[in-house]
Amino acid sequence: MPRRLLGILAAAFLGTTTLTAATAASAAPAPPKAAVDYTGIVALSNCSGSLVRTPDAADSDPALVLTNGHCYEGGMPSAGQVITNRPSSRTFTLLDPSGQGSLGTLRATTVLYSTMTDTDVTLYKLNTTYAAIQQNYDTPALELSLAHPATGMDLRVVSGYWRRTYSCSLDGFAYRLREDQWTWKDSVRYTSSCDVIGGTSGSPVIDADSGKVVAVNNTINESGGRCTLNNPCEVDESGNITVRPNIGYAQETYILGACIAPGSVIDFNRAGCTVPHARRR
Known part of the structure; x- marks a missing residue:
């Protein structure tokens, strides 16, 4: 994270069609997602x-x-x-x-x-x-956003440094995330498609449904290391450590x-x- 300084629009989904004994009706379409671009x-x-x-x-x-x-x-x-x-x-x-x-x-x-x-x-x-x-x-x-983010959120990580956007889901939360001397609380864990790189540090993590910022991107486990610089580890309430190679994280902003x-x-x-x-x- 610090070494490289992780620092060098979706359309509406149509509902499925359900057939009854008398009629065939389609589900109402979901509301459109917010248009996430480089505004702001x-x-x-x-x-x-x-x-x-x-x-x-x-x-x-x-x-x-x-x-x-x-x-x-x-x-x-x-x-x-x-x-x-x-x-x-x-x-x-x-x-x-x-x-x-x-x-x-x-x-x-x-x-x-x-x-x-x-x-x-x-x-x-x-x-x-x-x-x-x-x-x-x-x-x-x-x-x-002034609310705690939720597991399963459709996320966009928008990097101004690289002018690149990553799309993934909110996989869950790390009770504690430890990297070198630093420990972060209740960190957002991405699914693997947000494979963020150096320079994406500080990118807003945007809920694609609301368009609101729910977190700020900050690190990824680069090489499978255990709680070392650029290799954060998760620590649960009992002190058990889990290492997730190539998985990225963000810090909640509410x-x-x-x-x-x-x-x-x-x-x-x-x-x-x-x-x-x-x-x-």
Whole structure:
């Protein structure tokens, strides 16, 4: 994960037809899936990321960019380290919906939050608002889901760095995911088709049905190693270790989304905010 810095539209399904003794009727079609493209996707110098907002964010709020903790420009936070409200001038390339072109450059003012403890996230506050980005680039932000994701979800992992999209299902959850010195809680496990590579770190993991961000992509077991760098392992409640070679993982984002207050600030006292901070080390 850190070495390579995992850092170098579906149509509606038609229901089946059921024959009865008197008539033949077809099931109602399922609702169409959200169109998942590169809208709201950004590229970093070493990772991927996304322009995000909470459901109740105001258009006048400073916009936010989400990526991984291990993509933080100051270096990977150590286990137990939490960074908040640190000045930043990092830039992000905003992609067009096709992913083939760039709409412009966005710039941060602040690292609102960054950690690799319990989760693997960095959240940047930009020097512009959601309304200004919409006006200048005709681009909305992706919405952060505030609900725990569910097994079986149809997922899209959208990489701005590689301009590539992976499709898979949510296979399940790792009670603890351990990699080198870091341990992450309740991690999303992909099915094998999301065989993410270096540079996809920080990609939003999007529920293809709702179009909402449910997690942030962060690692894959590269070579079957056991709990080592680039080879995460799963640890259950009893301490039993399972290694799943070539299986990728992501960190849920609803626990961070709950911390974002009006004005694009972090409030650790908000209901549902469970990310670690200084008082919880």
